[in-house]
Amino acid sequence: MAQHHRFTLTTHSQEVCGLKWSPDGRYLASGGNDNLVCVWPRVSDGGLSNENQPVRCWSEHQGAVKALAWCPWQSNILASGGGTSDRHIRIWSVNSGSCISSIDSQSQVSSLVFAPNYKELVSAHGYPHNNVVIWKYPLFTKVAELSGHGDRVLSVILSPDNSAMATVAGDETIQIWNSFKVDPVKKKAMDRMLKPTTTGLHHSIR
Template identity: 75%
Template sequence: MRLASEEDYICSLSWAKGGNYLAIGTSDCKVQLWDVYNRTRVRSLASHTSRVASLSWNDHVLTSGSRSGHIHHHDVRVADHHIFTLTGHSQEVCGLKWSPDGRYLASGGNDNLVYVWPRMQEGGTTNSVQCWSDHQGAVKALAWCPWQSGILASGGGTSDRHIRIWNVNSGSCISSLDTQSQISSLLFSPNYKELVSAHGYAHNNVVIWKYPALTRVAELKGHEDRVLSLILSPDCSTIATIAGDETIRMWKSFEVDPVKKAKERLVKSTSSVIHQSIR
């Protein structure tokens, strides 16, 4: 797959549910939709005035965040795709994540703010339900807890380095942890009810934390430059990471089978040995 111009570059990616379509945010202010299996571009969505740094799907609505600080909702089913604009961030929107139930959108920016927006109602206005300013660095890393509704994790950049867990309903910060390293990506693992964080300066590693205690369970080392992003396999057993060292690494980190999981956890609890990514 190639972009329209050799001068353009990819700023963000997001898979649609089902994995047939891929959204690409580009440096020329557009969002491209690609049919991955046929390797063809389906359409190009133009509405932003600066590069598209973040993307997140909610059913047929694709949400994009740009360097201008604006967040756009696109209904990809219709020709007039741009249906709403959210304004709040004063700098680039570098993180976007819809909650699993589609009720809330979380956004993080280079202005160090975290916003939570409600799902847009037809004909209505949309104001944020929460805005948190606790982070002291850019917020790119966002993750919703899949088994506990209304719980959001956010991670700060080099000037902050904190993971913070939020309760959207109460607006309170449940817990906070200084990781001593830039946080680039977060995800919740449902198999063990744990939180996984990817880091840049200074450790360039991946850490698995027990939730909600945020005690360290395992550290995955191997990348030689900052870890830019991570994702969990569909069966929730394997973590894939990409880093500035231009490598992609696969970490077999979680058992899927409940019986094997129980046995593995029993062995670890008695031996206290965790061998890199085998858990």
Template identity: 35%
Template sequence: MHNIVQTYRGHCQEVCGLKYFDYGKQLLSRGNDNMIYIWDQSMASPTRWLHQLKNHTAAARALAWCPFQSNLLASGGSEEDQSIKFWNTQSGVFLNSYPSMVKQAELSGHTSRVLNMAQSPDGEMDTL
């Protein structure tokens, strides 16, 4: 038997990903309702979302915090959305084009879509 520690309410469809940031102070949730929520654990009511990010036209499938700017979040849309969006997580504001959205490289070799990617801790190598 498991005990429920906390319940967060915001999404109207399935939650498809969670990600902590800032040593567990903030929690991101992404769902099939095309929404991303930022939950701030240090607030008086941590089960109330801090920001609701809603510019994706389909489910957001990827979330990544910027390693050199702590209030910058990148979100990647699903195959139907086909977009990468940047957000200021302190204000919840969508940033139009950061910095220029010019493709730096194209990774080839996969015969179907790539669902996840990670950067090594030293920033020298990416892993699919």
């Protein structure tokens, strides 16, 4: 586009190191080295004067915020993770503006992703553990700890069918984890009940 510039968003005072669109496209979340988490409204055609102001801005993290993830089955829920001096994973409600829950992960949080097949949250970590943790959401009970990288895990992403995830790390390796495969019969049962099962194939394959 010739006129490609839409808005400049300037709330952050330091480097912006995390960006994530919500699944429905309504919001853009940003995290920065200033420890802020901000949520911005989508810029509509024509634009409105208040669209360059954040809907929410949270300052509870005590470290840089790179890791951001929107919940695919609760569109107003955002997860964020703090750096080495913070190490907390926090769950936010955009509607209420409150922090719903938080947990000290005991390690730098570098990436987050929600896994819808079992309604879990995956966190990737740097110092000191350099691992990947799968959490039951929203209880924050540990389902599994995956250790295979020899350096900070930089990013985690799900496969298109949400049955596997790929991680990339500072050790210059990419690893594939078959962590969320669902038996077809159990998948249909879960879809009917609209809630995750507590037993199944994915626990035995990790």
